[in-house]
Amino acid sequence: MSEPIGAAASIGAVVRRTTRALAYLASSLVVGAAGFAWTLVAALAVGLVSITHLGGPAFLGATWVTRRFADAERRRAGWVLGAPIGSPYLPADRGTIRERVTAVATQPATWRDFVWLLGLFPVGLAAGIAAIVVTVVDLGAITAPLWAWAVPNPHAPFPVKPLMTTVPGRFGLTVIGTALLPVAAWLLRRGGHLLASGAHGLLAPGRHRDLVEETARLAETRRRVVDAQAAELRRIERDLHDGAQARIVAAGMTLALASRKLRPGTADRPGTDNRPGTANAAADVELARRQLDEALAELRRLVRGIHPPILTDRGLHAAVAALAGDSPLTVTVLGDEADRYPAAVESAAYFVVAEGIANAGKHADATSCTVSLSRSGDTVNVTVTDDGRGGADATGSGLDGLRRRIEALDGTLTLTSPPGGPTILHAEFPCAS
Incomplete structure (x- = not known):
């Protein structure tokens, strides 16, 4: 029939x-x-x-x-x-x-x-x-x-x-x-x-319209990149001011107080807590050390948020593997460990993975996640798939920031997240090298 x-x-x-x-x-x-x-x-x-x-x-x-x-x-x-x-x-x-x-x-x-x-x-x-x-x-x-x-x-x-x-x-x-x-x-x-x-x-639409639309698209992309860069600089400045800078200032004040307690003639003067001045100074120095350690950890977190050093040292696969190791989810990383990409592509791809894993854990109630890194011709493909409940918002601020970062490299970002899952975050980057 x-x-x-x-x-x-x-x-x-x-x-x-x-x-x-x-x-x-x-x-x-x-x-x-x-x-x-x-x-x-x-x-x-x-x-x-x-x-x-x-x-x-x-x-x-x-x-x-x-x-x-x-x-x-x-x-x-x-x-x-x-x-x-x-x-x-x-x-x-x-x-x-x-x-x-x-x-x-x-x-x-x-x-x-x-x-x-x-x-x-x-x-x-x-x-x-x-x-x-x-x-x-x-x-x-x-x-x-x-x-x-x-x-x-x-x-x-x-x-x-x-x-x-x-x-x-x-x-x-x-x-x-x-x-x-x-x-x-x-x-x-x-x-x-x-x-x-x-x-x-x-x-049919000719080359003239294509060029005009491409020019408009590039102008819009440039504006979005400039806005994203300005927002990133403001974030870094705020994090430095509210985090590491405040801790370093507090450590400096603590050390200044310890220095006054250790001046000649005050070493044996009782402190406010009825302890000798040297003991008070030692406690202040220990407090300052902890404050400096916290400031150093804050700076390290800030540096990782800008560009993780492991990306430069060992590449995208190793950086994603380290990210997966710190995640509470069960994350599987697929891809060639030895494959390297341009620095800008690796950086943008890393933050795509970071955002995908973070959203899977915070919003999707996922228990496992799969990250796929591959190259197809002159295109680098990054896919993050989780087993969460789906329904992700493609217009969220986090994804919008990622989209700006990717568009600056002439890449594309797509999100597929039907109710009930799974959520698939996919990014493509042109990569001729």
Whole structure:
């Protein structure tokens, strides 16, 4: 049963593609004529009023209508291509009339629309007529027994006369038309695809829009990186001020107090706690030592938060393994221990893993986590998967900071966390070395 069903589905798909191609080619007769007429009228009207103050508004109005025509053409081409062609236009709806005219006129898509509407008339005329002729001739041959008897032509040349004027000849036309039906359908599909490909070549987003969007993306990425860097500097400054600096200041004050207690003439003076001055000084020195140890530990934590030294010394795999060893979760690390990446990539990847493991333990109630580090061609892949309850928020501040760090390297960060889990945090970094 599966083979007949599959064959029927395949035949149905061919029939649909052929029908869409025929509709596209036939409608090009009307659309091509309408587009050609509009283009001539618009060009003449804009040209006549261009020397007046109405030139700018007339040009904007003409291009607005032309873009609606072009959008319809993109949708029509989608009948054959399988999906509508994307819009190639850049925003130009702000500023003065002169600024908007300049913005519209400098877009190559504006002029490609005019070229297509002008060229569609002769091309669509030829393609539409050819499609209609092929269809009518083939269907006429297949249905010859139904109508050929009504148009007798005793003076027709051979072999038209026996085919048209005899019953066997008419059924012979049916056989010939049926045999040529796949050829006619292929010609229709091929012609429709060629015309739609021409529409795609002129009406699809071009290199200009790609460059403008890439420039905008890079500008946005640069802004986000600058903001992230400023926030990181503020965090470091705050941590130093509230943590290590405060501990070092306290240690300095404690040592100063011990120094006063050890001055000549005060060594045996009782302290406030009725102990000799030397004993008080020793207690102060011990307190200062503990404060300095705490300050040193605070500085080490701060350094690890900026760039763990193990990354530089032993690489990403070893740093992640150390991170896994400190985690309360059961963390499995997969990947080549000897593989090294650029320093910026290793640093960003490390913090992706750190954030993923931390979130799994704090928010997902996970018990185990798997970290996969791999290289695929020129791309480094980092994946953190946990067995938690899922439902992670992709817009959280921690993930947003990671996304900024990754975007600065032209990488991508994706989060998959359906309710019930698992949560998969995946990052990709371009890496040519």
